[in-house]
Amino acid sequence: MRLKHILTTQQFSDKKTLEELFKLANKFEIWDKKRKIPQFLKGMISASVFYEPSTRTRFSFESAMLKLGGEVLTTENAGHFSSAIKGESLEDSIRIIGGYCDAIVIRHYEVGAAERAAKVSLVPIINAGDGAGEHPTQALLDIYTIWKEVGRIDGLKIAMLGDLLHGRTIHSLIHLLPLFKNIEIFLVSPKELKIPQEYKSFLRERNSRNAAAFLEFPSLAPNKSKLSPAGSLGNIKFTETEDINRVLPQIDVLYTTRIQKERFKSLKTYERVKNSFVIDEKSLKLLPKKSIIMHPLPRVSEINPIVDNDQRAAYFRQAKNGLYIRMALLKMLLA
Ligand code: NCD
Numbered sequence: 148m149r150l151k152h153i154l155t156t157q158q159f160s161d162k163k164t165l166e167e168l169f170k171l172a173n174k175f176e177i178w179d180k181k182r183k184i185p186q187f188l189k190g191m192i193s194a195s196v197f198y199e200p201s202t203r204t205r206f207s208f209e210s211a212m213l214k215l216g217g218e219v220l221t222t223e224n225a226g227h228f229s230s231a232i233k234g235e236s237l238e239d240s241i242r243i244i245g246g247y248c249d250a251i252v253i254r255h256y257e258v259g260a261a262e263r264a265a266k267v268s269l270v271p272i273i274n275a276g277d278g279a280g281e282h283p284t285q286a287l288l289d290i291y292t293i294w295k296e297v298g299r300i301d302g303l304k305i306a307m308l309g310d311l312l313h314g315r316t317i318h319s320l321i322h323l324l325p326l327f328k329n330i331e332i333f334l335v336s337p338k339e340l341k342i343p344q345e346y347k348s349f350l351r352e353r354n355s356r357n358a359a360a361f362l363e364f365p366s367l368a369p370n371k372s373k374l375s376p377a378g379s380l381g382n383i384k385f386t387e388t389e390d391i392n393r394v395l396p397q398i399d400v401l402y403t404t405r406i407q408k409e410r411f412k413s414l415k416t417y418e419r420v421k422n423s424f425v426i427d428e429k430s431l432k433l434l435p436k437k438s439i440i441m442h443p444l445p446r447v448s449e450i451n452p453i454v455d456n457d458q459r460a461a462y463f464r465q466a467k468n469g470l471y472i473r474m475a476l477l478k479m480l481l482a
Pocket of ligand 1: 203204276282285404405443444
């Protein structure tokens with residue numbers, strides 16, 4: 148599939164593109180270890196335009212570009228160090244920056260900012276996080292990590308834990324999961340931070356679309372006698388709960404998230420919920436031996452550092468995978 152911009156994971160509507168991406172990321176990892184990376188992007192320039200802080204996303208995108216032979220322009224606090232401070236609109240900034248580079252990686256505090264940028268941009272726009280909206284490249288590296296660590300995605304039970312209201316990585320991940328079979332998700336959060344309705348509607352709508360397709364073409368149904376919404380092709384069973392201890396023993400993947408302090412209207416509420424869930428030694432005892440623990444990072448207090456020594460802690464490996472997925476994405480977009 149030819150990618151034009153990367154704005155949302157909803158663009159990734161077929162498994163083939165993901166397979167292509169994962170294979171390429173894998174090749175880049177091998178080439179990188181041998182220090183023999185084909186210079187696919189020689190002569191090209193990417194611009195990182197970040198209106199919100201970042202460590203992993205910006206550095207891994209820039210490292211990816213440099214490793215592929217390209218070059219980077221960067222502003223890490225675009226709200227202050229670009230003409231935004233003088234009142235220039237996002238659209239005008241993008242029009243101008245696009246004239247100096249071949250792709251723009253943008254992180255912004257407003258939902259929909261990347262889409263607005265794409266409307267006026269002459270070069271590909273990559274959404275590196277738009278407020279509490281989406282973070283598609285993170286979700287792609289998350290799925291890649293699950294595939295690498297567990298060996299499959301179909302049939303997995305995944306718990307998403309923490310700030311499901313503001314967590315853009317969760318939002319992007321949810322849009323990807325219907326590509327896989329028999330997934331079950333547990334949405335575990337304090338009640339103030341439950342997943343927005345639109346993501347539940349998305350899952351329900353996907354499930355009913357599948358059920359309708361099976362009724363029309365029964366041969367598509369994996370189990371013809373059982374057209375239940377849960378557990379068939381592309382269907383996702385999901386449960387909302389606050390009871391993490393009941394969920395932990397049942398899952399293959401624990402996806403933990405940071406409580407997004409910067410998005411709270413009231414710091415009082417933040418203080419009340421910030422330590423609702425902490426993964427520690429006790430949680431490790433409840434988690435199955437073959438499960439993995441993920442986190443997009445940065446973590447604050449959601450995962451006790453004692454967990455880092457456990458083989459199931461996959462979050463640092465997950466962050467490293469970001470480099471290879473972003474190399475593959477840049478190649479697919481630009482080469
Ligand atoms: C995430 C983000 O920015 O949304 N970080 C990342 O890109 N790895 C998660 C977070 O900030 O909590």
